[in-house]
Amino acid sequence: MKKIFLLLAALTIIIPIVLIILFSLFSYYRFPLLLPQHFTTMFWKTALFHNPLFISSILNSLILAICNGILSTIVGVMTARALVRHDFKGKKLLKILYAIPLFIPAIALFLGVHTVMIRLRLMNSYKGIILAHMIISVPYAISIFIAFFKGINIELEDAAKVLGCKPLCLYSKIIIPLIAPGIFLSFSIGFLISFTEYFSTFLIGGGRVITLAILMYPYINNFDVGNGAVLAVIFIGSNLLIFYVAEYVSKKKLKINSYLFE
Known part of the structure; x- marks a missing residue:
């Protein structure tokens, strides 16, 4: 039963992806046809070479996603470090508050954020969109690094301090190498959240900051299957590439850390 369930789960993911690829390469594919007809590269040429917004949408998506991934990771590391290693007033309340955006x-949520961005004059800007994306990605980053910091024995840090390791050395030689897989994972989640986000990007960006998700939506909404499928393939491929790179780097880093700290 477990194998059957896994097979069905895999098919529910693989079949739609295969269909999207077929829609991008064939001009006619309708029920009840088993195989598509009229192979063409017209949709790819139109999307890649005749759409003036394609390059800018890719660049905007990458800029927002990279900035969100980096900033969310930095905030997540600092917040998780404080929650695990220090005692202060309001600590329990903070543990509850940081996850609230995920339940709204x-x-x-973003209509409220939209009002705040107007007052702060951050509408229609990269800064406003990145801050909006961080509201969602930071809670994931904090949760990831809380788990990592709880797994680091405090005695390891105390021993390093006794041996004369200064804060910069402590972080660069011990803490960062140990939480490196978490850094890659946090960055990947922040990147993917920002890269795939549509509603907050459109709302805070005011339609002026065009990302790949925003560019893809009108094609899907207007049933332009071919061009929409091309952008969907690029969209899915980008996400899978980020997952693969993050997993590869994390596994490689884990092997190095295991060797260093055995």
């Missing part, structure tokens, strides 16, 4: 409906 996206429309209600």
Whole structure:
């Protein structure tokens, strides 16, 4: 039963991806046809070479995703470090508050954020969009690094301090290498959240900051299957590439850390 369940789960993921690829390469594919007809590269040529917004949408998506991944990771490391290693007033309250954005409906959350961004004059800007994306990605980053910091024995840090290791040395030689897989994972999640986000990007960006998700939506909404499928393939491929790179680097780093700290 477990194998059957895994097989069905895999098929529910693989079949839609295969269909999207077929839609991007064939001009006619309708029920009840088993195989598509009229192979063409027209959709790819149109999306890649005749769409003036394609390059800028890719660049905007990458800029927002990279900035969100880096900033969310930095905030997550500092917050998790404070929550695990230090005692202060309001610590329990902070543990509850940082996860609240994940439980609020996206429309209600970002409509409130939209009002705040107007008052702060951050509308229609990269800064406002990145801050909006961080509201969602920071809670994941904090949760990841809390788990990593709890797994680091405090005695290891105390021993390093006794041996004369200064704060910069402590972080660069011990803490960062040990939480490196978490850094890659946190960055990947922040990157993917920002790269795939549509509603908050459109709302805070005011339609002026065009990302790949925003560019893809009108094609899907207007049932332009071919061009929409091309952008969907690029969209899915980018996400899978980030996952693969993050997993590869994390596994490689884990092997190095295991060797160093055995």
